[in-house]
Amino acid sequence: MRFFGASDDEYEVEEEERLRLGLAATLILGALDSRLTRQVHRHRAYLTRPELMPDPRIDTPWQRLWQSQNDRAFITTMGIDVGTFRYLLESGFTRIWTTTAIPRTDTDPTGRPRLGRRSLDAAGALGLYLHYLNSTMFEKTLQEVFALVPGTTNRYLKFARRALLTTLRSIPEGKVKFPEVHEFHELSKLIQKRHPLLNGAFGSIDGLNIATQTSDDPAIENATYNGWLHDHFTSCVIVFSTRVSTHPVAGMTRR
Structure with missing residues (x-):
C-alpha cells in the first residue's frame, strides 16, 4: 500500500522493509516446522512389543x-x-x-x-x-x-x-598394576626384541582404532568421530602388558 504524499524513495524503502520482515518470518516458521518434524520422526524411530x-x-x-x-x-x-x-x-x-x-x-x-x-x-x-x-x-x-x-x-x-x-x-x-621386578626385566626384554633402542620399558603402545556405535548424544558422537577415517572410533586404549598368559579358566588370556 502506498500512502498519499509519500515519495518514490520512501515507498521503495517501505516495500524493502516489508519484504525483509516477510522473509524473516518465513525462515523462522520453516525452521520451527523442520524442528517439529525431526522431533516427530525421532520419537517414532523405535520398536514396540508387537x-x-x-x-x-x-x-x-x-x-x-x-x-x-x-x-x-x-x-x-x-x-x-x-x-x-x-x-x-x-x-x-x-x-x-x-x-x-x-x-x-x-x-x-x-x-x-x-x-x-x-x-x-x-x-x-x-x-x-x-x-x-x-x-x-x-x-x-x-x-x-x-x-x-x-x-x-x-x-x-x-x-x-x-x-x-x-x-x-x-x-x-x-586389576592394572605395575609389574614385579622379575616381571619388569622379562617384559623389558620382550620390548627390546621389537625395539632394540628402547631400553628400560615394560610396555609399549601403538595406534589402535576400535569401531564405536554412534551415540544419540551429540557430545559423545562428536568425541568419537574421526574426520580422517569418516567414522566413529575409540582410540584411547591402554595396553598394560605385552605378555600373554593362560588363565585356569579355559581360553581366558591376559595381555
Whole structure:
C-alpha cells in the first residue's frame, strides 16, 4: 500500500522493509516446522512389543547363541569365549543381578528385586552389554536380538555396566598394576626384541582404532568421530602388558 504524499524513495524503502520482515518470518516458521518434524520422526524411530519376539527368554537370537555354548560364536559377537563369560557370571555378576534392584524412578531402589518380572536373566544381561561393547550395531538391532523394548534396553545396559564394573574390580584379572621386578626385566626384554633402542620399558603402545556405535548424544558422537577415517572410533586404549598368559579358566588370556 502506498500512502498519499509519500515519495518514490520512501515507498521503495517501505516495500524493502516489508519484504525483509516477510522473509524473516518465513525462515523462522520453516525452521520451527523442520524442528517439529525431526522431533516427530525421532520419537517414532523405535520398536514396540508387537514388532519384537513375544518373549525375551524364549527362542530369541540371543537364546540360540547362549544355548550353542560355542567359543567361536561367543568371540565373534561378544569378544570373549564361553569360559570367560561363565567366569564373569560366577565372579559376581550373577550375584549382583539377582540381589540388586534395577534403579527406576517409580520403584524403591533399596527394595527386593523382582526377578520373575525381568525380561533377561544374568547371562542375558551380561550378553546384552557385551554385544553393546563389542559391536557398532544400532540400539534397535540390540532390541531385535534380545527382544527388548527401548526403555528396558536402556535400563538393562546401564545396570549391567555397573554390575560388570563391580565384578571386574573384584577379580585379579581386572586389576592394572605395575609389574614385579622379575616381571619388569622379562617384559623389558620382550620390548627390546621389537625395539632394540628402547631400553628400560615394560610396555609399549601403538595406534589402535576400535569401531564405536554412534551415540544419540551429540557430545559423545562428536568425541568419537574421526574426520580422517569418516567414522566413529575409540582410540584411547591402554595396553598394560605385552605378555600373554593362560588363565585356569579355559581360553581366558591376559595381555
